[in-house]
Amino acid sequence: MSSQRKVGRQPKKYSQAARLHDLIRILENRYGATVEELVEECEVTRRTIYRDLKAIEEAGYPLISERQDDGQVLYSFIEGYNKIPPITFSLEELMTLYLCRGQLDFLQGTPFHDDLEAIFTRFRSSLPPRSVAHLERLAKASAPRFHGFKDYSGQRQLLTDLRQALLKQQRIEIAYRPAKRKRNLYQVDPYTLLFFKNALYLGGYAHNREALRLFAVERIESLSFLPDRFEVPEDYSATALTGEAFGLIDDGATQQVELQFDKEVTYLIRERIWHPQQQLQKGADGNLILRFDAAGDKEILSWVYSFVPHVRVLGPESLKQQFIAGLMRGLEYQNGE
Secondary structure (H helix, E strand, O other), X not given: OOOOOOOOOOOOOOXXXXXXXXXXXXXXXXXXXXXXHHHHHHOOOHHHHHHHHHHHHHOOOOEEEEEOOOOOEEEEXXXXXXXXXXXXXXXXXXXXXXXXXXXOHHHOOOHHHHHHHHHHHHHHHOOOHHHHHHHHHHHOOOOOOOOOOOOOHHHHHHHHHHHHHHHHOEEEEEEEOOOOOOOEEEEEEEEEEEEOOXXXXXXXXXXXXXXXXXXXXXXXXXXXXXXXXXXXXXXXXHHHHOOOEOOOOOOOOOEEEEEEEOOOOHHHHHOOOOOOOOEEEEOHHHOEEEEEEEEOHHHHHHHHHOOOOOEEEEEOHHHHHHHHHHHHHHHHHHOOO
16 A cells, blocks of 8 residues: 555644544554555654554553564554453552552663653553642652662663563573673573562573573673574473572572571561471570571571571581681681781
């Protein structure tokens, strides 16, 4: 279909908002439309149509594109989307959303934070001014506090590309520099973006290692797209990335860890779940024994040291010796030795 305007016909003069309304109406009432058809109906340039389609997609409409047998691309909405009733939220639910939003404030300067802002802007735009003012009060009813969080604002473009790779299941090549080691290139099928202790990790299949791997996002120096697409295995689970690790790093064999906490800190141990299969036993003199099976000596010890001097490592013996050696090194360093 020709994209030229018909002779004697004046171009339509209306705002982008009105034009977007027309485009949405056309796409809702048809199976789909090509760019050429939209150019003729709206009497604008192809560039304008592409810009408008992008605006519609960014506004949250489920726009999809499908290449036809003749090579033309047909744009349409996911079938039946306009029959879905509008989603409404109670004030309690909105407060919960604001609480969750606050926990991700450390992502400021990244595309994820921009998406959150866009979502809440959409909430506000659909409400009367009085309700918006109440929402702003709700936003202050919960406040996060971060300690030792990582700044990802300098990796905005990398995170934008990584998000696309995850959504489109596209293989990537990353330049990765592990701590205290040389930079390496990895070809990765990205499966999961993992959040752990206010930090981001990419989990996926590393073709170089022929195994699942975790990559700290702040150590990814560059990312490029490869032409290959991939399918996530049906039996894949994010837990496969961490195995039996106490935290993230599954280094070494799984072992039964047994710790004793004195009565000064037993309330802190009881108040939280430190491991899914933990066992608690009341000991003598008001102390508390905690047992769990896990791998990853470094992460276990890092956590245990946070309770010094109110903790003893009872087992296994290898972990106990590492704990004592760490305490001795700390004393030597403190004394300047």
